[in-house]
Amino acid sequence: MSGSSQIYRSSTTAPVNIAVIKYWGKRDTALNLPTNSSLSLTLSQKSLRAHTTASCSESFTSPDSLILNGEKEDIQSSKRTQACLKNLRSLREKLEAKDGSLPKLSKLTLRLVSANNFPTAAGLASSAAGFAALVRAIADLYELPQSPEELSIIARQGSGSACRSLMGGFVAWRAGTKEDGSDSLAEEVAPVSHWPEMRALVLVVSAEKKGVSSTAGMQTTVETSTLARARFSEIVPRRMKEIEKAIHEKDFETFARITMQDSNSFHAICLDSWPPIHYMNDVSRAAMNAVETANRKAGKLICAYTFDAGPNAVIYYLEEHTHQAAGVFKSILPRIPGWEGEFGEMIRPNEFGSLEQKSLMTLKAGVSRVICTGVGGGPEKIEEHLVDEKGIAVPHE
Amino acid sequence: MSGSSQIYRSSTTAPVNIAVIKYWGKRDTALNLPTNSSLSLTLSQKSLRAHTTASCSESFTSPDSLILNGEKEDIQSSKRTQACLKNLRSLREKLEAKDGSLPKLSKLTLRLVSANNFPTAAGLASSAAGFAALVRAIADLYELPQSPEELSIIARQGSGSACRSLMGGFVAWRAGTKEDGSDSLAEEVAPVSHWPEMRALVLVVSAEKKGVSSTAGMQTTVETSTLARARFSEIVPRRMKEIEKAIHEKDFETFARITMQDSNSFHAICLDSWPPIHYMNDVSRAAMNAVETANRKAGKLICAYTFDAGPNAVIYYLEEHTHQAAGVFKSILPRIPGWEGEFGEMIRPNEFGSLEQKSLMTLKAGVSRVICTGVGGGPEKIEEHLVDEKGIAVPHE
Missing domain, CATH: 3.30.70.890 (GHMP kinase, C-terminal domain)
Incomplete structure (x- = not known):
């Protein structure tokens, strides 16, 4: 590992969402396509949030890694995580192909570090916030131009309900009808400001x-x-x-x-x-x-x-x-x-x-x-990184 | 009250039944017509049974009365009980009209006494056994020729699931389709002897x-x-x-x-x-x-x-x-x-x-x-009467 290589980093927080119309049933298990649409409220990140830093560097040895709440996760055998990473890299590759001056981040190993501000023991579905933060952080790292709706198609493949955590306020996940899932995405029904009470x-x-x-x-x-x-x-x-x-x-x-x-x-x-x-x-x-x-x-x-x-x-x-x-x-x-x-x-x-x-x-x-x-807002880009300037994961509190 | 008038008595026991296909929903609340057919097992009367004596006499002053587990019930304001009594009297009247030698029991006041051999506190639906015993005892008192299926149409009006307690073994209650409920009745699917284990x-x-x-x-x-x-x-x-x-x-x-x-x-x-x-x-x-x-x-x-x-x-x-x-x-x-x-x-x-x-x-x-x-058999006619030879209710144990 060469300490002198540049470390690219981007950090985000993402919220938990709790559905009022429930998602229960997949019509396609590989793509996480649901049997029905659902609707949730995004909850304030003051109380519940996932915080994720996505980083990449030539100095990072392969394979990609994820540390979640201080524990190394096995993401190589997680088809869901791999699907998200593959989709995001592919979007970055397209950017790099169009603009040769961009650094080839899509070729670099990703080092992902994530932490929740609430105890896992609380039994709250943390995977929605976790996958939303992961997708948002990598999209920011890669400077992807895609909208939250477009990114929600990727987050959905990580964890179905994660697609709803890419937006704040009142969020619908449209079940869609297409076989490839390209119309199964999240949409804002109303922002927090519509009904902040x-x-x-x-x-x-x-x-x-x-x-x-x-x-x-x-x-x-x-x-x-x-x-x-x-x-x-x-x-x-x-x-x-x-x-x-x-x-x-x-x-x-x-x-x-x-x-x-x-x-x-x-x-x-x-x-x-x-x-x-x-x-x-x-x-x-x-x-x-x-x-x-x-x-x-x-x-x-x-x-x-x-x-x-x-x-x-x-x-x-x-x-x-x-x-x-x-x-x-x-x-x-x-x-x-x-x-x-x-x-x-x-x-x-x-x-x-x-x-x-x-x-x-x-x-x-x-x-x-x-x-x-x-009710609260969507993911927020922050400067508090969980990977330090040398590319080392900050110890979990 | 004249002690010298004849007392007519008939006693029966009737079983509890527990459904395996549930009755839940009425398409007609007055006639107790169900939204769907149901099926139950009649349970042995050794463990759970209602015991009812139906009696009538010229010496009984009106109105009809029912003592259940030692407590006088208000049957005058019970539309369900009145429907059963009216139907049974009407069948007796037809017999009396055909055969002038028969005593005019249909004109006499009924004195009904019933007791369960299990505590009401057990929370077991006792109304099925109770209405089945009531209908069976009066049908026996009136010497009605109707089959259990035909009587089940009457018991159904007392308590829906009571119709299934008029037979032993495995009993279906056919929902029927007619508005007057004349095809909503119980049928034996198999007798106890088919599967006594x-x-x-x-x-x-x-x-x-x-x-x-x-x-x-x-x-x-x-x-x-x-x-x-x-x-x-x-x-x-x-x-x-x-x-x-x-x-x-x-x-x-x-x-x-x-x-x-x-x-x-x-x-x-x-x-x-x-x-x-x-x-x-x-x-x-x-x-x-x-x-x-x-x-x-x-x-x-x-x-x-x-x-x-x-x-x-x-x-x-x-x-x-x-x-x-x-x-x-x-x-x-x-x-x-x-x-x-x-x-x-x-x-x-x-x-x-x-x-x-x-x-x-x-x-x-x-x-x-x-x-x-x-699994057990249907109602049984017994000689143990809950109304004595003078027409007085036997004290409840």
């Missing part, structure tokens, strides 16, 4: 063990659920239209109802799979119950639960209902970590009304931490 | 509170579940054919798979309802897990779970697999009540293999009793 409270539930992996679970559902077909072909397309309209009109009640219904629909087709798949547990159901109680007390829908492939609850609400929605949980769970920070401190504890004792005890026993956040 | 183990789970009532829940599902339509129109009709064939061929593995899939499908459309309906809890899921573990260990399907509108598990298995199937639960839950009696005593405790610790603890904490039973 949207908040999210994550209840982190300690699960005894990780359930079925998303990739395996999705295939089981596609192959065996007799109820799923209607979801893919009719129910989700209708809901996509309805929730996009609700977002454009800032109609929280419709947004909330569809969000909850679609989460339930997703878990219903999981239960209808063979063998059946369970992600929610009694703690999840106690959280649903608390949301229903808060909505009943308010006389309208002021908060909405949604559950991904795990027991954690994500609860969306508007800033004006912070007290009535998130305050209930702060009152029930005052001493668990996560209430600090900009979004959390403003939440005043609020009596939980008629929530039944059993749900109360289940939440107290089962929720290990909260994350207080809100 | 079929056993059932009920795990009684103590729920914190009764969930949504079946009648209310069904309507919520029919009106709101977007996934239910496929279940009603395609999935259940296909499964009915498959499971009837499996029963005829005594193919337990196919029977078991369809039983489990249909239970999951039913709970999936409950979750997909708005507001969502939950009947299973973490104890139910631990029971599913234990069944899956026993099947995995056996290398084939030797037992099948099914869940009705509550957290109780019913586990079907064949006598030859008593040790491998029910023995697992006896080993996990040796000290709870219910292992005594003919079916229970033969179960030898069996190691539970690789069942995870969490499921084990959840079952130990959540199952309050078991009921060991098997």
